[in-house]
Amino acid sequence: MSRQLHLNLFIYPGGHHEAGWRYKGSDPHRTVDISNYQELARKAEAAKFDAVFFADGPALADNIRYASRFRLEPLTTIAALAAATSRIGLIATASTTYTEPYNLARLFASVDHISQGRAGWNIVTTGAAQAAQNFGLEAHPLHADRYGRAHEYLEVVTKLWDSWEDEALVIDPESGIFADDSRIHTIDHTGQHFSVKGPLNLPRSPQGRPVYVQAGSSEDGRHFAALYAEAIFTAHQTLASAQEFYADIKSRAQGVGRNPDHIKVLPGISPYIGSTTAEAQALHDEFNSLTQPAYSLDVLKRMTGLDLSGHDLDGPFPRHLIAPDPDRAEASRFKLVLDIVDREKPTIRQLMHRIAGARGHWVVVGTPEKIADEIQTWFEGGAADGFNVMPPWLHGGFDAFVEHVLPILRKRGLFRDEYSGRTLRDHFGLPRPENLFTARRNISAAE
Secondary structure (H helix, E strand, O other): OOOOOEEEEEOOOOOOOOOHHHOOOOOHHHOOOHHHHHHHHHHHHHOOOOEEEEOOOOOOOOOOOOOOOOOOOHHHHHHHHHHHOOOOEEEEEEEOOOOOHHHHHHHHHHHHHHOOOOEEEEEEOOOOHHHHHHHOOOOOOOHHHHHHHHHHHHHHHHHHHOOEOOOOEEEEOOOOEEEOHHHEOOOOEEOOOOEEOOOOOOOOEOOEOOEEEEEOOOHHHHHHHHHHOOEEEEOOOOHHHHHHHHHHHHHHHHHOOOOHHHOEEEEEEEEEEOOOHHHHHHHHHHHHHOOOHHHHHHHHHHHHOOOOOOOOOOOEOOHHHOOOOHHHHOOHHHHHHHHHHHHHOOEHHHHHHHHHOOOOOEEEEEOHHHHHHHHHHHHHOOOOOEEEEOOOOOOHHHHHHHHHHHHHHHHOOOOOOOOOOOOHHHHHOOOOOOOHHHHHHHHHHHO
């Protein structure tokens, strides 16, 4: 079979346009209604998507006055979706900065068991500074420090998920042996950030461990992804930028001894679909007309550190006012916004609208054929292994993609008609990882 696209549905409660909740086809009253997300997951499963994807952050955003900025906790949510679906992957975001490895390892292993092997963990270090005070910290850790903790965190959870070898669970009523405790291991981890004895109080999960998903394109993020990620959620505005990132990640992975095909690069795409170009543009313009300047300016402030509330919105973006900030300079979204400014020289209002569509992710406005063409160009041009589809509003934005764009991709042989496996690893074409303790046992036996 020829190489095929991987597609996730990225579910954002009010839709991915910042004013999506105000759009006439939206239903913002269902933000905390689990049946809403179960319906979306079943639709994505019927369309044979690889997974549904949930973002998260451990703090309430400051601008709740103007937009849907709260959401259900994602691990709880995907557990509920596991019971309502049977094949689609379930990816939840959790922070290495504001959780503990043992609890997280147990939670994700439980969901992988509950879903029979469909769990994925989107690993983030958390960029929201206001989260710190929710966890008894005076200040948010620096970017480099968050990634230092994340490396050790991954080491710990990987050991915990492997602390039971696959053959450890015996369940033999005749002999009376329930488990082979010689195949259940303490991990005895002592490091800079964590001290964890183990083992996990749960057998190894169906996938061996949940799929490691990563979001972040800074230098630290790229290095982290090359070492650990099996799927990467990334934001790019141009084909050239996406191609550079794709080539760099694959090269880095190969450089650390990994198979580059075992890392799926999945940029975000937010499609505005119309039967004609004019209709699609009118739809996009309608969404932008619903934006609240106070909200948009706050988003820009969080991304750039610049308060533009007293500026003429139709004047040029004052690039020269952005002060150097070593920690912010490492943030991938900060770099993305500056690239837009440097490339397009927008007014403040134009930049606000560019960001409003999907918080810096790729917005495509056009007919189904144009959107399919763009997807194919990136996929075949060394820029992506697939995409996180980010509908501007729900459910209608996703319904339009499935009804109008997906058939074109299928007709071109770019996307599956049916699932060929049952786990998220199957969908992504990823191997089940070898157990660390079993590998050591085999090496010892061979010596």
